[in-house]
Amino acid sequence: MSDWLYTIRERFTPEPREGWRSYVSFSGFTHIAELVTLDSMMCPDLVTELRDEDWNFNVQEDYRTELFRDPDYLMARQPFDQSVHQLLGVVESPNGHETLPTGFIQCGFDIMDSYFGNSTLTNCGPIPEAFMPSDVNNFGLLPDCGKAIAVRDTMRKLQPDDSHLGDCDVWLIARRLPGG
Numbered sequence: 001m002s003d004w005l006y007t008i009r010e011r012f013t014p015e016p017r018e019g020w021r022s023y024v025s026f027s028g029f030t031h032i033a034e035l036v037t038l039d040s041m042m043c044p045d046l047v048t049e050l051r052d053e054d055w056n057f058n059v060q061e062d063y064r065t066e067l068f069r070d071p072d073y074l075m076a077r078q079p080f081d082q083s084v085h086q087l088l089g090v091v092e093s094p095n096g097h098e099t100l101p102t103g104f105i106q107c108g109f110d111i112m113d114s115y116f117g118n119s120t121l122t123n124c125g126p127i128p129e130a131f132m133p134s135d136v137n138n139f140g141l142l143p144d145c146g147k148a149i150a151v152r153d154t155m156r157k158l159q160p161d162d163s164h165l166g167d168c169d170v171w172l173i174a175r176r177l178p179g180g
Contacts, residue, residue: 007038
């Protein structure tokens with residue numbers, strides 16, 4: 001069984017979010033309907049200040065305190081508007097055989113830098129040696145775990161000493177929009 005972690009993030013959609021056209025032009029992802037990513041610049045985390053009780057439910061290593069182990073706690077903790085927010089379930093270094101949590105749909109595979117702040121897939125610009133914009137699905141993510149691992153490996157080889165590409169890793173992202 002996979003260790004699912006959870007986060008509530010802002011959604012990045014064509015409307016009413018500013019910057020959509022600039023992002024599509026920058027990324028080349030002209031076919032996406034919405035961007036779903038763990039990149040904190042593109043889909044900021046809604047939990048920006050931790051409360052005492054959070055320490056009973058969140059991850060406490062690798063500067064990932066914004067990730068929680070209990071989606072019900074997270075939903076009760078944080079005001080949620082599904083038109084602008086999303087509950088994401090994520091797995092680091094997936095094998096492609098994960099069982100989704102109840103009520104979640106699989107969005108795809110993201111590739112995060114070693115700081116878990118930037119997505120090398122969705123926010124580093126086109127990297128044609130590793131992937132083409134047409135490789136991503138309608139969420140801006142890679143639809144296949146094997147392809148995501150191959151892209152990650154290529155990125156690592158391209159810039160082995162770079163903190164963004166040299167030590168990036170694959171994350172499976174699933175989403176639940178309560179009431180949707």
